[in-house]
Amino acid sequence: MKLRYLLYSFIGVLGLTSCDLTGDIDNIKPYYQLDESSLIRDAKSADLALRGVYELWRSSDISMITPNMGLLAGSLTASSLTDRAVFSDNTVKPESETIAKYYKGLYAIVNYASLVGEQLEEGRAVGLDSVSTSRMIGECRFLRGMANFFLLRAYGQFYDENSTLGIVLVKRHMTENKAAARSSVEDSYKYIMEDVEDAIKMIPEEPTEHYYISNLTARAFKSKVLLYQKKYKEATDLAKEVLDEAAEYGYTMETNFADIFKHGHTSSEALFAAYAWGFKERLITNIRSTKPGSYPQQVADMLVGGVKDGDLVTGAGFDLRFAVTFATSTYGPNLNGKYPLNESDLNGQSNSYFYLRLAEVYLIHAEAAIRGYDDYTGARASLKEITDRAGYDTDYVNTIPDNQLLEMVRQHKMLELIAEVYEEWFDLVRYHIEGDLKISDVKPTVVSDKQLIFPIPQSALAGNNLLEQNPL
Numbered sequence: 001m002k003l004r005y006l007l008y009s010f011i012g013v014l015g016l017t018s019c020d021l022t023g024d025i026d027n028i029k030p031y032y033q034l035d036e037s038s039l040i041r042d043a044k045s046a047d048l049a050l051r052g053v054y055e056l057w058r059s060s061d062i063s064m065i066t067p068n069m070g071l072l073a074g075s076l077t078a079s080s081l082t083d084r085a086v087f088s089d090n091t092v093k094p095e096s097e098t099i100a101k102y103y104k105g106l107y108a109i110v111n112y113a114s115l116v117g118e119q120l121e122e123g124r125a126v127g128l129d130s131v132s133t134s135r136m137i138g139e140c141r142f143l144r145g146m147a148n149f150f151l152l153r154a155y156g157q158f159y160d161e162n163s164t165l166g167i168v169l170v171k172r173h174m175t176e177n178k179a180a181a182r183s184s185v186e187d188s189y190k191y192i193m194e195d196v197e198d199a200i201k202m203i204p205e206e207p208t209e210h211y212y213i214s215n216l217t218a219r220a221f222k223s224k225v226l227l228y229q230k231k232y233k234e235a236t237d238l239a240k241e242v243l244d245e246a247a248e249y250g251y252t253m254e255t256n257f258a259d260i261f262k263h264g265h266t267s268s269e270a271l272f273a274a275y276a277w278g279f280k281e282r283l284i285t286n287i288r289s290t291k292p293g294s295y296p297q298q299v300a301d302m303l304v305g306g307v308k309d310g311d312l313v314t315g316a317g318f319d320l321r322f323a324v325t326f327a328t329s330t331y332g333p334n335l336n337g338k339y340p341l342n343e344s345d346l347n348g349q350s351n352s353y354f355y356l357r358l359a360e361v362y363l364i365h366a367e368a369a370i371r372g373y374d375d376y377t378g379a380r381a382s383l384k385e386i387t388d389r390a391g392y393d394t395d396y397v398n399t400i401p402d403n404q405l406l407e408m409v410r411q412h413k414m415l416e417l418i419a420e421v422y423e424e425w426f427d428l429v430r431y432h433i434e435g436d437l438k439i440s441d442v443k444p445t446v447v448s449d450k451q452l453i454f455p456i457p458q459s460a461l462a463g464n465n466l467l468e469q470n471p472l
Contacts, residue, residue, distance in 0.1 A: 046125035049116045058274040058283045061105025067287040069422035074443045076290040090445040100457035106147045113144035115173035138202025142213045145195030152188045159433040161186045181466040207250040210270035217271045232372030239365035258324045261338045264352035276350035288339040292326045320391045321415045363413045
C-alpha cells in the first residue's frame with residue numbers, strides 16, 4: 001500500500017512520538033494520553049504504526065538541521081536560517097532551539113520505533129503472518145539504530161570509542177520520566193550495531209520501494225557505521241558486497257546526476273530516501289534557499305581544469321555536481337538544485353531527503369579500502385564510478401597520486417553529497433581526528449576539539465539530572 005494513503009490518518013498515535021522540551025527529552029513523554037493497547041490490533045494497524053516511524057524521518061525537527069549542518073561545515077551559506085550565526089561560527093550553545101529540536105526528533109524516532117517493535121513482538125497484530133511480523137520488527141530495529149547513530153555522531157564523541165561521552169540509550173519504550181546517564185561511546189556503538197544486525201537477519205532479501213528499508217540498505221548502513229568506528233577492513237568488505245549485489249535487488253546508479261533529485265524517493269540510486277508526496281506529505285526543505293560556501297566553490301572550480309574560471313550563473317567551469325546544485329541559471333538565484341520539485345503541488349511528488357544512496361557506498365568503499373588495506377586500485381575503481389558520472393575524463397582517477405587519493409575521495413564526496421545528509425561535516429571531523437587534515441584549514445572558526453560535537457541541549461539537561469554535558 002502506498003505510503004501516501006497511510007499517513008496522517010492517525011494523529012493520536014503520532015502523539016506518542018512527541019516530547020515536551022521542558023521535560024525529560026531522553027524519555028519522550030507523550031502529549032496525548034492515548035491507550036497504547038489500541039495502537040496495534042491487526043495487520044492494518046501494524047502497517048499504520050510502522051509507517052508512522054518512517055514518517056518521523058521527514059519531520060521538521062529532523063529536516064531543519066540539514067542547512068545548519070552545512071553552515072557548520074562551511075559548505076553552505078544562507079541568510080534566513082534559525083541560529084545561522086552560531087552554526088556559521090561553530091559556536092553552538094546548549095540553548096540553541098535547533099539542536100534541541102533535532103535531539104527531540106531523533107529520540108522520538110527511538111521511542112516510537114521501540115513501541116511499535118515491542119507490540120509486534122508481543123503478537124498484538126492479529127492475523128499478521130510471521131514473515132511479515134519479523135520483517136516489520138527488523139525495520140523498527142533499523143530505524144531505531146539509525147536514529148541512535150545520528151544522535152551519537154551529533155552529541156557524542158563518536159570518534160573515540162574509549163570516551164564515556166556516548167548517548168543515553170533508551171532500550172524500551174518509555175512513558176514515565178526517568179533520569180538516565182549517558183552510555184560510553186563503545187556501548188553506544190554496540191547497541192546501534194545490535195539493532196542493525198537484527199535488521200539484517202530479519203528483513204528478507206527482496207526488492208522494495210526505496211523509501212522502505214531493505215536488507216541491502218541495512219548492510220550498506222552497517223558499512224557506514226563500521227567506517228565511523230574505524231573498522232576499515234570490515235567496512236571495505238561489506239561495502240564491496242553491497243556494491244556487487246546492488247543491481248540484483250534493483251539499486252543502480254542514475255546515469256544523469258540531476259535525475260537523482262528529480263526522481264527523489266523513487267530514484268534507483270536511493271537506498272533510503274524519505275517519502276514525500278503532495279502538500280501534506282512534503283518535507284520542509286528550507287535548504288532550498290541555501291548557497292555554496294567559499295570552500296566547496298573553490299574545490300569545484302579547481303578540480304576542473306585547475307583554473308579559477310567557474311561561472312555561478314551557468315555552472316561552466318565548475319564540477320558538474322556543483323553546477324547542478326548551485327548554478328543560478330537553472331533554478332534561480334535562491335534555489336538549491338537538489339530540491340527542484342514544486343513544494344506547493346498538492347498532488348505531485350515533492351522533494352525528498354536522501355539518508356543513504358548508492359554513490360555514498362562507493363565512496364565509503366574507496367576511503368575504507370585505502371585506510372584498511374592500502375588498496376589504491378580498489379579505491380580508484382570505486383571513485384571512478386563517481387567521477388565518470390560527474391563528467392571527468394575516464395583516466396582521471398589514475399592521474400591522482402597515491403598520497404593524494406584519500407583527500408580526493410573526501411573532496412569528491414563533499415561535492416557528491418553536499419546539501420543532503422551533512423556528511424561533509426562529519427568527514428571533516430573524522431579526517432581531522434585521523435590526522436589527515438587540520439580542520440581549521442577548512443573551517444577557521446573551529447579552534448578546539450570541543451567544537452566537533454554539539455552540546456547537550458539545555459532543555460534535556462533540565463529534565464535529566466544524570467545527564468552529563470559535553471565539554472564547552
